[in-house]
Every structure is written in structure tokens, then in C-alpha cells.
Amino acid sequence: MKIFVEMAKCENHGQCAISAPNNFELDSDGNLRYQESFGEEDLHDIEDAIDSCPLQAISLDRDPTYA
Amino acid sequence: MPERGPLIGVVGAGIAGLRAANALLKRKDDARVVIFGDENHRTYNRPGLTKKRYPNSGSPKSELAENLKIKEVENDSVTWRLDTRVEEADLSGKVLRLSTRGTFEYDGLVIASGVRPRTSAEVGRECAFHTHRTLRGLDDAQYIHDELRASKKVTIAGAGFVACELASLAGEYGCEVSVLETRRSGPFESMLGRNISQALRRWLVQHGVTFLTGDSARQSMCSGSSEALNPESSSDRSLYVEAIGSVPNVEWLCGNGLDLSDGVRVDEYMRVPEREGVFAAGDVARYPDPWATGSLTRMEFWKNAVETGELAGRSLASALGYESEVSQIKYFPSMSTEVFGLRIQIAGDPKACDSMEIVRGDLDRLDQGVLVKFLREDVVGGVAYMDEGARYNRLYIELVKALKAR
Ligand SMILES: Cc1cc2nc3c(=O)[nH]c(=O)nc-3n(C[C@H](O)[C@H](O)[C@H](O)COP(=O)(O)OP(=O)(O)OC[C@H]3O[C@@H](n4cnc5c(N)ncnc54)[C@H](O)[C@@H]3O)c2cc1C
Numbered sequence: 126m127k128i129f130v131e132m133a134k135c136e137n138h139g140q141c142a143i144s145a146p147n148n149f150e151l152d153s154d155g156n157l158r159y160q161e162s163f164g165e166e167d168l169h170d171i172e173d174a175i176d177s178c179p180l181q182a183i184s185l186d187r188d189p190t191y192a
Numbered sequence: 193m194p195e196r197g198p199l200i201g202v203v204g205a206g207i208a209g210l211r212a213a214n215a216l217l218k219r220k221d222d223a224r225v226v227i228f229g230d231e232n233h234r235t236y237n238r239p240g241l242t243k244k245r246y247p248n249s250g251s252p253k254s255e256l257a258e259n260l261k262i263k264e265v266e267n268d269s270v271t272w273r274l275d276t277r278v279e280e281a282d283l284s285g286k287v288l289r290l291s292t293r294g295t296f297e298y299d300g301l302v303i304a305s306g307v308r309p310r311t312s313a314e315v316g317r318e319c320a321f322h323t324h325r326t327l328r329g330l331d332d333a334q335y336i337h338d339e340l341r342a343s344k345k346v347t348i349a350g351a352g353f354v355a356c357e358l359a360s361l362a363g364e365y366g367c368e369v370s371v372l373e374t375r376r377s378g379p380f381e382s383m384l385g386r387n388i389s390q391a392l393r394r395w396l397v398q399h400g401v402t403f404l405t406g407d408s409a410r411q412s413m414c415s416g417s418s419e420a421l422n423p424e425s426s427s428d429r430s431l432y433v434e435a436i437g438s439v440p441n442v443e444w445l446c447g448n449g450l451d452l453s454d455g456v457r458v459d460e461y462m463r464v465p466e467r468e469g470v471f472a473a474g475d476v477a478r479y480p481d482p483w484a485t486g487s488l489t490r491m492e493f494w495k496n497a498v499e500t501g502e503l504a505g506r507s508l509a510s511a512l513g514y515e516s517e518v519s520q521i522k523y524f525p526s527m528s529t530e531v532f533g534l535r536i537q538i539a540g541d542p543k544a545c546d547s548m549e550i551v552r553g554d555l556d557r558l559d560q561g562v563l564v565k566f567l568r569e570d571v572v573g574g575v576a577y578m579d580e581g582a583r584y585n586r587l588y589i590e591l592v593k594a595l596k597a598r
């Protein structure tokens with residue numbers, strides 16, 4: 126499974142970074158940085174991030190080329 | 193043994209209702225779930241209504257709807273009864289009376305009817321000066337985006353989250369924006385206190401908003417009572433949006449002996465104590481505050497609706513006798529909003545605190561980042577972070593984690 130953020134939707138609200146700090150962060154300009162791959166132990170946090178994003182921009186397992 | 197699974201009614205097609213339905217169906221796939229919604233849309237991402245502009249006028253309506261779609265609605269085990277309002281519930285007879293004149297008998301019920309904007313003027317009313325609207329649903333938002341795209345003048349009554357996001361959106365569309373706040377002196381004052389509120393007010397003013405308070409706000413308020421001189425022509429009328437808080441949608445539950453004093457009172461498992469097999473979730477549910485023993489809380493946040501909705505679905509599955517883990521609600525409030533490029537993040541419960549302390553930054557330079565903690569009897573009970581960038585984001589996350597781990 127991979128994390129996929131639809132960057133056209135993301136408005137850098139950073140709620141994901143609070144839910145899953147191992148996988149998402151905002152850089153010093155406030156833009157989202159994230160890692161596509163993750164360890165099983167982070168899955169719960171990532172699901173929390175998916176639910177918390179006010180733009181509903183995050184999903185799992187979607188290949189961006191088919192989005 | 194009945195041949196078919198239990199029949200479940202979900203009142204409200206928002207995220208709380210949908211999550212409850214999906215959580216139940218995950219554990220009990222022969223349950224038959226019917227979701228009633230008085231909007232003509234399946235569940236969509238409500239917070240997204242005000243999060244960005246839709247500048248293309250081609251087919252803007254569908255663009256907004258398309259953008260706010262959420263995947264979970266594609267569950268074929270659910271029957272959607274849209275454009276259908278539940279007018280009345282008889283919880284002892286287990287029957288709902290519908291706006292379509294039909295009735296619906298259920299074995300289990302989820303109350304997820306959310307809230308609606310509080311209003312003083314009739315929605316949609318055209319007075320001599322304004323078209324009066326509120327903002328809650330997709331249809332409201334489509335109308336408002338259209339009006340803002342035409343760069344109208346807009347007056348917003350209220351200075352809470354919806355009001356400020358709308359002011360920011362309107363400013364970005366190029367509209368002339370006035371905000372009227374009669375009871376407080378600035379945005380989010382009841383939550384973040386006077387100092388931060390004043391800084392936010394200055395931020396709005398710096399970005400071109402006319403921000404009126406007190407008597408000058410009162411004088412500009414419009415109750416819509418003046419008669420429209422020329423009801424046909426709306427071109428000379430400006431948009432007036434009331435965003436002065438909300439009212440829980442509970443009227444349809446009256447007469448059943450429930451505690452409806454502020455939404456629907458439930459226990460920590462989202463069960464309505466007075467009635468077996470009845471649950472409530474989302475903006476409408478008032479439950480025991482996991483962070484303050486002895487008090488009840490009702491939250492109007494997306495993630496709260498997700499969590500309470502899921503829990504209601506799990507509790508319902510368990511009440512129906514199916515294997516389902518249920519644990520007490522432990523939603524931790526954390527939200528974010530953006531107002532003229534300033535990201536505002538709030539976690540915990542600053543409202544319940546009695547003092548604040550600036551951890552980083554200066555309230556006169558919000559753009560440079562300000563990190564604040566709120567204390568209640570010297571213990572941290574909330575944090576807030578405002579910034580154009582993310583200078584102190586790491587520190588903010590650490591504070592939030594510490595708060596959550598209390
Ligand atoms: C403009 C705006 C921006 C927001 N931004 C954010 C944000 O950034 N972050 C955040 O956390 N939260 C935000 N929120 C709040 C968030 O959207 C809500 O907390 C969440 O959507 C609540 O979900 P719900 O399912 O409880 O209620 P709702 O989404 O209100 O769903 C209830 C549904 O039930 C329907 N209904 C009511 N009564 C009946 C009846 N009798 N019969 C049939 N149907 C009925 C209603 O019409 C509605 O469609 C925002 C809200 C608005 C309006």
C-alpha cells in the first residue's frame with residue numbers, strides 16, 4: 126500500500142502531520158511533504174490522517190496515474 | 193429467526209450517518225440500511241465547501257460537487273432516500289414519518305441529523321438591499337460561489353469559523369467584504385480569548401475586510417424586513433450571509449421523552465439512554481466529554497462526526513448481537529482553518545482554559561508565526577498555532593502530542 130495525496134486538493138492544512146507525524150510533515154514554507162511508503166505500524170495513524178484532512182485529499186493505494 | 197437481517201434507519205446523509213452505516217455493515221453485512229437525507233446529495237465533504245475558490249465559470253456547479261465527492265458513498269448495501277425528510281419519529285412504535293407521506297419501520301435507528309445555521313432572516317429572502325442566505329449545504333455553497341465569482345459585495349454576520357473562511361474566500365474572489373460581529377470584539381473570541389481575537393481582527397482588516405463590532409455592527413445588521421422594491425431584479429442587491437452559529441436538528445424527535453436541550457444526549461458509546469436500539473452521532477450528539485469528567489460536550493467538527501459515527505455503528509452492531517468491539521469515545525479535538533493565507537490550527541479545549549501563554553512569536557506579527565498554549569489551573573489544556581508558513585509546526589505537533597497523551 127502507498128500513500129497518495131491529491132496535491133490539487135491539498136491546501137497544506139497540516140492536520141495529517143498531527144495525526145501521522147512519521148509520514149507527513151510541512152516544510153518551513155508550509156508545504157506538505159510526505160512519504161509514499163510506510164511501515165505497518167503507522168497504518169492506524171495514516172487512517173487517522175485520511176479522516177482528519179479537511180480537504181479529504183489523502184488516500185491509500187491509489188496510483189496517481191489513474192486518479 | 194428472521195430470514196432477512198435487521199432494518200436500520202439512519203437519519204441524516206452526512207458523514208456521521210454514512211460512517212455509522214458503513215461501520216455496521218462491515219460487521220453485519222446482512223443488515224439492511226436505509227439512509228434518509230433531506231438534501232438531494234449523497235454524503236460529500238462539507239468542510240470543503242469553503243476551502244477554495246472555483247474560478248472557472250464553465251460548469252462551476254458540477255466542479256464543486258465533483259471536487260467534494262467522497263469515495264465511501266459507493267456502498268451498494270446502503271439504500272439512499274435522498275430529498276426525503278424525516279418529519280417525525282415515534283421511538284416507542286419504532287416508526288418514522290417521512291416528508292414523502294410514507295412511513296418507515298425500523299429495528300435500529302441512528303440519529304445523525306446534524307445542525308443548521310441559526311438565522312434571524314428567512315433564508316432566500318430578497319429585501320430591499322440584500323439577498324439573504326446561510327451556508328451549510330452544497331446547494332448553499334454553489335449559490336454563494338456563483339455570487340462571489342461575480343465579485344459582488346458581501347456582508348457576513350458573525351465571526352466564527354464559517355464566517356471567517358467565507359470572508360477569506362470572498363476576498364480571494366475579489367469581492368468587497370464586510371463582517372459584522374455584535375457580541376464580541378473579534379474573530380473566535382470566545383474560543384481563543386481577546387488578545388488573539390484582536391490580532392485576527394487586524395489580520396482581516398489588513399486584508400481589506402471591513403470589520404464592524406458593537407453598535408456600528410448592529411446598525412449594519414439586516415433582518416431582511418424591508419420590502420424589495422423590485423423583486424424581479426436582483427442585480428442591485430448584495431449578498432448577506434448569516435453565520436452566527438447553529439441549531440441542532442432535533443425537532444423531528446420531539447415528544448419521545450429524550451433530552452434534547454442541546455442536541456441529542458447520548459452516553460459514551462453513542463447510545464440514547466432512554467431508548468434501546470437508538471444511537472446518535474456527529475454534530476447533533478452531546479456526549480460525556482472524555483477530556484473533562486462530569487461534563488457533556490457537543491462538537492461541530494468533521495473528525496468528531498467520523499469518530500462518533502463509527503462508534504455509533506459499532507455499538508449498534510453490538511446491540512444487535514454481532515461481534516463488535518466497542519470502546520468509549522475518546523475524540524481529541526484538533527482543527528485547522530485558513531484565513532487570508534494564515535493557517536490557524538487549534539487543538540484541545542482552549543475555551544475551557546483560564547489563561548494563555550505565548551510560546552513563540554508575536555501577536556503583532558501573525559505572518560511570522562505565533563504559537564500559544566492555554567492553561568487551566570496551570571495545566572496545558574489547549575494549543576493554537578497561527579502562521580503563513582510552518583516555522584513552528586514541529587513544536588506545535590509536539591505540544592499537541594503531549595496534550596493528547598495527558
Ligand atoms: C462551511 C463549513 C465549513 C466547515 N469546515 C470545517 C473544517 O474545516 N473542519 C472541521 O472539522 N469541520 C468543519 N465543518 C464542520 C463539519 O462539516 C461538520 O462537523 C460535519 O460535516 C458534521 O457531520 P454530520 O454528519 O454530523 O452532520 P451533517 O453533515 O450536517 O449531516 C446531517 C444531514 O442530515 C440532514 N437532515 C437533518 N435533519 C433531517 C431530517 N429530519 N430528515 C432527513 N435529513 C435530515 C441534513 O440536511 C444534513 O444533510 C464545516 C462546516 C461548514 C458548514
Ligand code: SF4
Nearest residue numbers: 135136138139141178
Ligand atoms: S491535512 Fe490534507 S490538506 Fe492538510 S496538508 Fe494534509 S493532505 Fe494537505
